Amino acid sequence: MKHTFSIGVTLPSLFFIVGICLISAFFPTLTEVLLETVQRFIFVNLNWIYIWVVTIVVIFLLVLMFTRYGNIRLGRNDSKPEYSFFSWISMLFAAGMGIGLMYFSVSEPISHYSDAVFQSTGEINRAKNAQLYTFFHWGIHAWSIYAIVGLSLSYFSYRYRLPLSLRSCLYPILKDKINGRWGNVIDVFALCSTFFGITTTLGFGVVQINSGLKILGFVSENSFIWQIAIVAVLVSISIFSAVSGLDKGVRILSNINISVAIVLLLFILFAGPTVFIIGSFTEGIGNYLSNFFTLTFGTHAYEQDSLPWFYNWTILYWAWWISWSPYVGLFIAKISKGRTIREFIAAVLVLPTAFNFIWMSVFGNSAIWIDKNTAAGALSALAGNPDVLMFRFLDYFPFSGFASLLVILIIIVFFVTSADSGIFVMNGIATRNAKSSPKWQSIGWGALLAVLALMLLNAGGLEALQNITLITALPFSVIMLLFMASLVKALTIDLEYYEREFSVSTVPWSGEFWKDRLKGIVSSGDSATVSDFIAGVVKPAFAELREEFKANNIQAELHEFENPRRIEIVIRYGMVNNFIYGVRVQSRSVSDYVVSEENLPDYAASDNFYPESYFGDAREGYDVRLFTKNELISDVLKHFERFIEIASEDRNAMFISSDANQKMV
Structure with a gap:
């Protein structure tokens, strides 16, 4: 039976x-x-x-x-x-x-x-x-x-x-x-x-x-x-x-x-x-x-x-x-x-x-x-x-x-x-x-x-x-x-x-592209605009990064999805949880007074769309619409460095070990 x-x-x-x-x-x-x-x-x-x-x-x-x-x-x-x-x-x-x-x-x-x-x-x-x-x-x-x-x-x-x-x-x-x-x-x-x-x-x-x-x-x-x-x-x-x-x-x-x-x-x-x-x-x-x-x-x-x-x-x-x-x-x-x-x-x-x-x-x-x-x-x-x-x-x-x-x-x-x-x-x-x-x-x-x-x-x-x-x-x-x-x-x-900060070696924004960033801050976004950002900035950044990973004997994969639109770079591991960095289309509600206010960002509708990062361990993501291609690559590397640093510590094995979890599920 x-x-x-x-x-x-x-x-x-x-x-x-x-x-x-x-x-x-x-x-x-x-x-x-x-x-x-x-x-x-x-x-x-x-x-x-x-x-x-x-x-x-x-x-x-x-x-x-x-x-x-x-x-x-x-x-x-x-x-x-x-x-x-x-x-x-x-x-x-x-x-x-x-x-x-x-x-x-x-x-x-x-x-x-x-x-x-x-x-x-x-x-x-x-x-x-x-x-x-x-x-x-x-x-x-x-x-x-x-x-x-x-x-x-x-x-x-x-x-x-x-x-x-x-x-x-x-x-x-x-x-x-x-x-x-x-x-x-x-x-x-x-x-x-x-x-x-x-x-x-x-x-x-x-x-x-x-x-x-x-x-x-x-x-x-x-x-x-x-x-x-x-x-x-x-x-x-x-x-x-x-x-x-x-x-x-x-x-x-x-x-x-x-x-x-x-x-x-x-x-x-x-x-x-x-x-x-x-x-x-x-x-x-x-x-x-x-x-x-x-x-x-x-x-x-x-x-x-x-x-x-x-x-x-x-x-x-x-x-x-x-x-x-x-x-x-x-x-x-x-x-x-x-x-x-x-x-x-x-x-x-x-x-x-x-x-x-x-x-x-x-x-x-x-x-x-x-x-x-x-x-x-x-x-x-x-x-x-x-x-x-x-x-x-x-x-x-x-x-x-x-x-x-x-x-x-x-x-x-x-x-x-x-x-x-x-x-x-x-x-x-x-x-x-x-x-x-x-x-x-x-x-x-x-x-x-x-x-x-x-x-x-x-x-x-x-x-x-x-x-x-x-x-x-x-x-x-x-x-x-x-x-x-x-x-x-x-x-x-x-x-x-979840509270681990980035390495001190990470570099903040410079003032080189400040005009473009200001324009992005005061502009609203729609779904099509964010999709264009993903296609024109995120995808080329991830593709270039994938090739560089490959040159360093690290196999990275690029995955694209629709409904909702998103793209992610994935590095698979056997004993450790996979490294994932992705960007997806997200929206947030904007209050009516902001939409009608002339001296605030030009929001044409009550929903503002933006590209949000996300990670394999469900940490909270953030808006990346002001990143250039190279800055996005740098951001991925920041998280990858953090991932490697945490994974290398023996005491974190029970938290990041996918093998142990899979055997017991």
Whole structure:
């Protein structure tokens, strides 16, 4: 059967995934106890690693965003984003948080509010701490983890033309070794981590959907039979969406879901304690900002009584976000081509964080207010049962049945978007980002997700799988540090490459042809005039230069194109990117007042045409209409000298080596 799988990645991954799931299903108690012991050891003794890694990531991204590196584009300098801003944000948000927002928006604030750790602080401080720590766990720190992986993947894939694979993020360190065993190990890790994370999340999502349907009376009980039916329907939709592609499937569903979620959000806001929600949200933002660094570096080392809470919430969240970052990062990278680094970081960190804060404030603070003023502690009593807590919370609102239906609909669509984007990402990892794969591969990943999730649900092995997912976060946190080291090395070279000035030996214009130049400055150009310039000045210059290159044993080619009119001189290389210098017809708009002004250049129309230079590495070109033939030849040689100088430096090999890029595409 025809396939696009990379055998060195797919077979070890499937062997490990199926093996772990079978062990968890047949020996759930033993597996859970063993893995929980390992997890507990890591959380208690190595929690500082998570704290430092997450802190370094946050600081690194914020620094990167506010420096000149933020101007670098994820792709060629002339790349444009493939998706609208709203679709882009909707997709990354649906993949990044998804079901978790519905599962924890009420249960986490209520859990913190009712936790014995905070009982001695007083009722007001309990409510403030509940919001503060919910913000902390779902805010900038979580999205920074996703952002560093997504940024690394986007940069090395679209800027360096490497495969959209985690192995590519280590190219500055490993060089060609990423094509061998080390690269396969990284991709196997990413594939297994993605599969385990999606499987456990979907398993818990199915339980919550089943509970909601039972409360509303659509099903008779919480049973495995109903869970099979739910998984069968939803995974089928996910497979159909994944096969349809990002444009038709994930994008449309994500846009719909964000819209429906906003409707539900506004309903809770205006039907609930509106003034309290807005006031507590405002105060909560201030509380979060004023405690930002204390929270970031906090290890609770001086607060022994709160350590179990710290391990079970903050450290577990950091491990969970890290374990999910290969999947979410790959998906974010897939949809982020053409964005600048500053735009990427700002959008991925700030916008989803702001939405999370609003969402958690509206639902969480409403729940706390109701628990205190209306429910007489009934919601706090359900803190240990998050599957039904959201629906019991909605019982205190008008149209509770309709609101519960909206919640179920949002969970279902989050379920589908998580599954279909997961299928998309897993197939991309397994095929090393093959451009087109048979549809049966996506169907196979979806079926495997469904079968193993149901098997673990029935056997009670989801907790064991969740533990192994959290354990994998420790080694991947080290890999994330290597990603940052690779980015620093690559970005430094990148910026210098595009800002490299010409050699000091280049000669500026002389005053010999100043009259002709003045005439050119005050005259407008049309398309025919520029075409004549290309034919009368550029082409003879390039032809003469080609012959001189040939005399120096360098084979240069001359290429002419129409629509649009352009001509270029090309020197081909095997191990280095080709040298290209071209001139093309370009136009720019001229303001009406310039066209009508008598004492300004004689522009007869609102479009002014001019000959613009362009280069093989997509650096920004410039107007060459005032160049003579010899000056144009000199300009080409300036760029050729710069090209040779950069190519001769060993550290630039990863940036200008066409051979390395071609082997890995």
